[in-house]
Amino acid sequence: MINTVIFDMDGLLIDSEPLWGxxxxxxxxxVGVDLTMxxxxxxxxxxxxxxxxxxxxxxxxxxxxNSQVTxxxxxxxINKILAEGEAMEGLEYILDYFTKKNxxxxxxxxxxxxxxxxxxxxxxxxxxxxxxxxxxFESHGKPHPAVYLxxxxxxxxxxxxxxxxxxxxxxxxxAKAARMKTVVVPEAHNRQNKRYxxxxxxxxxxxxxxxxxxxxxxx
Numbered sequence: 716m717i718n719t720v721i722f723d724m725d726g727l728l729i730d731s732e733p734l735w736g737x738x739x740x741x742x743x744x745x746v747g748v749d750l751t752m753x754x755x756x757x758x759x760x761x762x763x764x765x766x767x768x769x770x771x772x773x774x775x776x777x778x779x780x781n782s783q784v785t786x787x788x789x790x791x792x793i794n795k796i797l798a799e800g801e802a803m804e805g806l807e808y809i810l811d812y813f814t815k816k817n818x819x820x821x822x823x824x825x826x827x828x829x830x831x832x833x834x835x836x837x838x839x840x841x842x843x844x845x846x847x848x849x850x851x852f853e854s855h856g857k858p859h860p861a862v863y864l865x866x867x868x869x870x871x872x873x874x875x876x877x878x879x880x881x882x883x884x885x886x887x888x889x890a891k892a893a894r895m896k897t898v899v900v901p902e903a904h905n906r907q908n909k910r911y912x913x914x915x916x917x918x919x920x921x922x923x924x925x926x927x928x929x930x931x932x933x934x
Contacts, residue, residue, distance in 0.1 A: 717896060717933055719872040720813045721821040721863060726882040727900060727921075728822075729834050730801045731792065732759070738791035739766070742784055746776035760885025762825045762856040763788055792826075793833045800837050803900075805921025809880070810843045812924065821846040823866040823879070825857050825886070846870045858885045860893035867893070878932055880921075884910045896932045898924065 726732040736755050743750045748770065758766040767785045779787075813820055821844060824831050828849040835841040846869035853861035867877050879890035880898045890897040891913055899914040900921055911917050916928055 717876055717878050717929070718817075719819040719821065719867065719870055719877040721823050721866050721870075721877055721879045721890075721895070722809075723879070723881045723883070723886045724822055724824040724831060724834060725826060726759075726803070726902065727880055728803055728806050728840070729796070729838060730803050731796055731834065732882075732902070734795040734800065735788075735792055738788050738795060742787045742791060743770065745787075746774075746779050746784065748774045748776055760825055760857050760883035762850050763827065765856055789827055789830055793830050796830075796834050797837055800834060802838060803921065805924075806838070806840070809921040809924060810840065814843065816929075819845050819870045819872055821848065821866040821870050823848045823850075823862045825850045825862070827851045857883075858888035858892065860889050863890055863893040863895060867895075878929075881914075884908065887911065887914050898928075898932075 722728055725735065736752060739755055740750050750770065758769055764781065764785045767781045771781050822831065826849065828851055831847060831849055846866055848862050848866035848869060850856040850862040853865065855861050863879060864874065867874055874894040878896040878898060880900065881887045881890055882900050882902065887897055887899050897914045898916045898918060899911050900918045901908065901911060906919065915932060918924060
């Protein structure tokens with residue numbers, strides 16, 4: 716019986732993916748890298764340090780080490796979230812839905828913990844979660860299932876008792892690898908991606924989730 720829900724954060728609960736994109740382009744520009752939106756999409760869902768390592772291997776910039784670039788990106792994203800971060804459609808609805816069902820509610824994100832905490836505080840939703848896990852502290856980030864398994868353990872749940880909500884293929888793969896039921900809510904431009912067929916349910920908005928879908932996942 717499913718009694719636990721675990722959410723991704725960026726691009727699912729908080730409209731932060733455009734902010735990540737802008738922050739990365741701004742910081743990468745300081746090392747002479749023109750990171751287009753198309754290129755940035757290749758690393759969606761990875762941890763920040765992994766994104767930086769990936770693009771450093773590709774562009775071979777000099778002048779700043781990867782750690783400095785990583786921290787500058789994180790700082791820039793936090794500043795943008797605090798200045799202009801907004802909720803994704805259905806944020807309050809979905810949190811209220813599972814709260815009323817007495818589900819255990821967790822957050823499992825690839826973002827560093829300091830960014831997660833800044834974001835949930837900015838949105839006023841920190842107290843809605845019974846556990847928060849960052850892949851920053853795992854040996855592997857998504858698509859490895861580690862952050863989902865850690866979050867489930869914190870919640871006192873087995874993976875088979877969990878449903879995970881994701882927006883990216885990378886995150887969906889992590890949740891499925893953890894053996895969790897998985898609901899995906901992709902960005903509009905990416906809804907036709909055939910890889911989302913791996914998910915148990917695909918929605919256009921968090922507002923579409925309802926009792927019928929939950930019953931289907933429980934079956």
